[in-house]
Every structure is written in structure tokens, then in C-alpha cells.
Amino acid sequence: MIVLFIGSLIVSASYSMVVPFLPLFLEQIGVHQDVETWSGILFSVAFFGGAISAPYWGSLADRFGRKPMIIRSGIALVVTYILIGFVYNPYLLLLIRLTQGLLSGYIPNSIALIGSNTPENRVGFSLSMVSSATAAGGIIGPLFGGVLANWLGNRIAFVSAGVIVLLATALAIIWVKEVNFVPTKKRSSIFSAFAELKHNRSLMLALSLNLLTSFSIMTVEPVITLYIEQLSHSTTNASLVSGIVFSLTGIANVVFAPLWGRTADRIGFTRTLFFGLLGGTIGTLMQLPFHNIYAFAAVRFMYGAFFCAVYPAINGLIVKATAADFRGRAFGLNQTANQIGNMVGPLVGGVVGTAYSIHGVFWVTGTLLGIVTILHITITHRTTSTHSP
Numbered sequence: 001m002i003v004l005f006i007g008s009l010i011v012s013a014s015y016s017m018v019v020p021f022l023p024l025f026l027e028q029i030g031v032h033q034d035v036e037t038w039s040g041i042l043f044s045v046a047f048f049g050g051a052i053s054a055p056y057w058g059s060l061a062d063r064f065g066r067k068p069m070i071i072r073s074g075i076a077l078v079v080t081y082i083l084i085g086f087v088y089n090p091y092l093l094l095l096i097r098l099t100q101g102l103l104s105g106y107i108p109n110s111i112a113l114i115g116s117n118t119p120e121n122r123v124g125f126s127l128s129m130v131s132s133a134t135a136a137g138g139i140i141g142p143l144f145g146g147v148l149a150n151w152l153g154n155r156i157a158f159v160s161a162g163v164i165v166l167l168a169t170a171l172a173i174i175w176v177k178e179v180n181f182v183p184t185k186k187r188s189s190i191f192s193a194f195a196e197l198k199h200n201r202s203l204m205l206a207l208s209l210n211l212l213t214s215f216s217i218m219t220v221e222p223v224i225t226l227y228i229e230q231l232s233h234s235t236t237n238a239s240l241v242s243g244i245v246f247s248l249t250g251i252a253n254v255v256f257a258p259l260w261g262r263t264a265d266r267i268g269f270t271r272t273l274f275f276g277l278l279g280g281t282i283g284t285l286m287q288l289p290f291h292n293i294y295a296f297a298a299v300r301f302m303y304g305a306f307f308c309a310v311y312p313a314i315n316g317l318i319v320k321a322t323a324a325d326f327r328g329r330a331f332g333l334n335q336t337a338n339q340i341g342n343m344v345g346p347l348v349g350g351v352v353g354t355a356y357s358i359h360g361v362f363w364v365t366g367t368l369l370g371i372v373t374i375l376h377i378t379i380t381h382r383t384t385s386t387h388s389p
Contacts, residue, residue, distance in 0.1 A: 001118070001126055003175045004070075004110040005133045010168035011074070011106045012137025014081065014161035016250075017145025018154070019043075023226055025154045031090050035226070038090065040350020042097055043221060047343035049101025051336045055194070057105050058112075058332015066113040066328060067178045069105055074169030076103030081162035085155045105335065106168070107134060112331040115319040117180045121265060123319050124272075127312040128261025135253025135308060142247045182325045197333060202321035205379060207337040209372065210314050213277070214341025216368035217307075219349035220284075220361050227358045231293040245297045252304030260309035264316055270380055273313035277373040279306020285366035288359060 023039040031038050061069045080100040087093045111130055118126040148157040197204055228245050264272040283303025290296045315334070322330040349361045 001114050001129065003171055004114060005129055007070070007074075007168040007171050007176075008107050008110050008130055008133040009137045009140075010164050010171075011077065012134035013141035013144065014077065014137075014165045014168075016138045016141030017148070018081070018084070018141075018158050018161045020142060020221075020224075021145060021149055021154060021157070023223075024149070026090060028154060029088055029090060029093070034354060037350045037354050039223070039226075040346040040348075040353075042094060043218070043346035043350075044343040045094055046097045046101035046104070047218075047339040047341075047346075049098045049339075050104045051101075051339035051343060053102045054105065054108070054332045054335035054339060055329065056332070057109075058329040058335070061109055061112065061328030061332065062325060063183055065178050065181050065183070066109040066116075067172065067176050069109040069328075070113070070172045070176065071169060073103060073105040073109065074165055074172060076100070077106065077165045078162045078169065081165060082159050085158035085162070101339070108331050108335045109328075111315055112327050113176070113178055115315065115331075116182075116324050116327050117178070124264035124269065124312065124316050125258065125261040127315045127319070128257045128264070130315075131261075131308060131312045132254050132257040135250040135257060135304075138250030139247040139254065142250075143244065146241075146244065180324070194333070196326065196329075200321060203318060203330060203333075206314050206317040206321060207334055209273070209376060210311075210334055211337040211341040212372045212375070213310060213314070213369070214338045215345040215348075216341075216365055216372055217280070217284075218342045218345025219352070219368065220365045221346055221349065223349055223353040223358045223361050226353075228293065228296075230358070231291065231296055241293070245293070245300060248297050248301040249304035249307075252301045253308035256305045257308040257312065261312060264309075264313055269313040269316040269320065272309050273317070274373070274376060274380075276306055276309030276313060277369060277376060279303070280310060281366055281369040281373055283307065284362060284369055288362050288366075 022042050023035055026035055026038055026042070057069055057073075077100065080096050080103075083096050084093060087096065107130070111127065114126050114130060115123060145157045145161075148160060197207070228241060260272055260276070280303060283299065283306055287296060287299050287303070290299060315331075318330050318334055319327070348364070352361050352364055
């Protein structure tokens with residue numbers, strides 16, 4: 001867990017040090033019209049690739065282990081990040097982002113490996129530590145990426161992202177040991193994984209919540225950098241200011257995710273998920289009234305303190321709902337659900353931002369998270385009523 005904690009931190013940092021700044025990078029390579037829409041497409045295309053390929057990689061993980069999938073995805077990230085550093089055409093950038101999504105999977109396979117090698121009464125805490133790692137990367141990445149982009153340019157930032165992912169991959173190769181790996185006894189296909197999903201109601205519920213939640217929060221991702229640029233009233237240090245504000249949500253995650261993990265081990269993943277969704281809904285809507293960069297940053301921190309409970313809780317529900325020899329496919333399906341939400345969300349956010357305003361995107365995000373919270377309460381209540389004597 002320690003090695004994958006460090007690896008997940010590095011991979012998350014590599015993502016957050018470059019991807020949030022894609023809208024600014026687009027302007028540098030000559031895209032000056034419909035930047036919000038272009039940004040939404042660039043965010044979404046990698047998730048589209050991940051949604052298509054994740055069940056296949058999950059099937060291979062159940063046959064050959066999660067460690068080989070971690071190494072494969074790490075090498076792919078190294079190559080694609082470095083290639084982006086040499087791009088001058090938005091269409092070529094789009095193609096590389098698609099390839100990046102098709103070959104992704106470092107963190108989902110790390111979660112699956114840790115979930116299968118952790119005692120039952122420590123699953124919540126262990127998964128929350130992975131969440132803390134990705135959040136810590138979310139702190140370091142924007143700060144480091146913002147400084148690099150500000151001083152040396154976005155191209156150097158992309159190449160640097162590839163170099164640090166190479167370190168994470170080397171750590172996995174040398175020190176990760178998959179002790180409790182139980183290979184599936186029969187060769188499974190993607191279709192058989194979906195067939196088994198139909199008979200696992202708890203897993204299907206967890207995946208549905210992941211998809212809807214990812215869709216909700218990703219509507220705001222393509223435009224938030226542009227919004228921060230507006231609030232700071234300057235384009236001179238836009239990357240640096242955006243990096244600092246982005247990092248605050250990650251700081252909240254690092255501080256509060258372990259606490260939510262212990263809470264989940266005590267009260268259960270279902271209740272923990274409710275508190276995270278409710279806090280995320282309120283925190284998103286509270287970002288609307290503020291037109292000052294400092295007040296906006298403070299609300300982003302409060303939002304992160306609650307929302308960091310959501311994804312570890314969903315991952316915990318998946319671990320509880322699946323057998324060890326199906327867990328690779330389960331987290332592959334989970335990644336597909338996550339990537340579909342991540343794919344559609346930025347498209348909707350980009351279109352809303354272009355057609356209406358960035359404030360309209362925040363309204364959409366908050367409303368969607370509220371709907372997900374209500375659905376979670378309703379479905380949980382019905383499930384409890386069905387199983388009660």
C-alpha cells in the first residue's frame with residue numbers, strides 16, 4: 001500500500017500539473033474561438049477511450065494480475081505526456097489524448113490491488129489513503145505545473161509529467177508485490193463481465209452512482225480555470241493562480257479523507273457516501289455568490305473537505321459487493337462508469353459555458369449533485385425496506 005500510495009500520488013500529480021491547464025495551452029497553439037467547447041472535447045476524449053478499454057484491461061487483470069496492468073498504463077502515460085509536449089496542432093493533441101485514455105488504468109488497478117490485499121475491517125481506511133494520495137498529487141501537481149508553465153512554458157510541464165510518471169512505474173516494477181492474487185479459473189470476456197453485472201444489484205448501484213457523480217462534477221472542470229482567470233482579473237499569472245486554487249481542494253482531501261475512511265469503517269460506506277454527496281452539493285452551490293478569488297478559494301476548500309468522502313465510499317461498496325477473482329473486472333467496469341461520466345460531463349459543461357455563462361455551469365453541477373444525493377437516499381431506503389423482515 002505504501003508503494004502504491006507513492007505511485008498514485010505521482011500519477012495524480014502528473015495529471016493535475018498539466019491537464020487543468022489545457023484550456024490555456026489551446027490558446028498557445030492557436031485556438032482562439034470556442035475555447036470552452038474545445039476544452040470540453042479534450043477533457044472528454046481521454047475518458048471516452050478509458051470507458052471503451054477499461055473492461056478489457058480489467059479482464060486481463062483478473063487473469064494475469066493487477067501489477068502488470070499498473071506497469072502497462074504507467075509506460076503509456078510516460079509516452080503520451082512527452083508527445084503532448086511537442087504538439088502544435090489541436091487535432092493531433094486530440095488524438096494523443098484519446099490514446100492516453102485507451103491505455104490508462106494506473107490508479108484503478110492500484111485500488112483493485114489494495115482492495116484485494118487488505119483486511120475487511122481496514123478496507124475503508126486503506127482506500128481513503130489512496131484517495132489521499134491522489135489528492136496530495138492534486139496539491140503538488142497544480143502548484144508545480146503552474147510554476148513550470150509560468151516560468152518555462154506548458155510544453156516543459158508536459159514533458160516533466162512524463163518523467164515523473166516514469167518514476168512511479170519504476171517503483172511499481174521493483175517493489176509492488178501482489179500477494180493475494182487469485183486468478184480467475186476461466187477465460188472471461190468483456191461480455192461475461194457485463195452479464196455478471198446484471199445479477200449483482202449492489203455492484204450495479206455503486207457503478208451507477210459513480211457514473212452520475214463523475215458526470216456531475218466534471219461539468220465544471222473545463223471552465224473552472226477560465227473562471228479563476230476572470231476572478232483574478234489577470235492573464236499574466238493565470239496558470240500559477242489556477243494551480244494554487246486547484247491545490248486547495250486537494251489539501252482538504254489529504255486532511256479529511258483518512259477521517260472519512262475511519263468513519264466508513266465504523267458507520268458503513270452507504271452513510272459516508274450520503275454525507276459526502278450532500279456536502280459536495282452544498283459546496284458547489286456556495287461557489288456561485290463569490291466574485292472574489294480569496295472567498296472562492298475558501299469555499300473550494302470546504303467543498304473538498306466533504307466531497308473527498310465520495311469516491312472511497314463508492315470503491316468500498318464495490319469491494320464489499322464482489323469476490324476477489326472478479327475484482328479486476330469490477331474495477332474495470334467501475335472505471336468505464338467513471339469515464340463515461342467524465343466524458344459526457346465536460347462536453348455538457350463546455351457547451352453550457354459557451355451558450356450561457358460559467359455561472360450557469362456551476363448551477364448545472366450543483367443541481368446534478370443534488371439529484372444524485374436524492375437518488376442515493378431513495379435507492380438506499382428501498383433496498384433497506386426490501387431486505388427488512
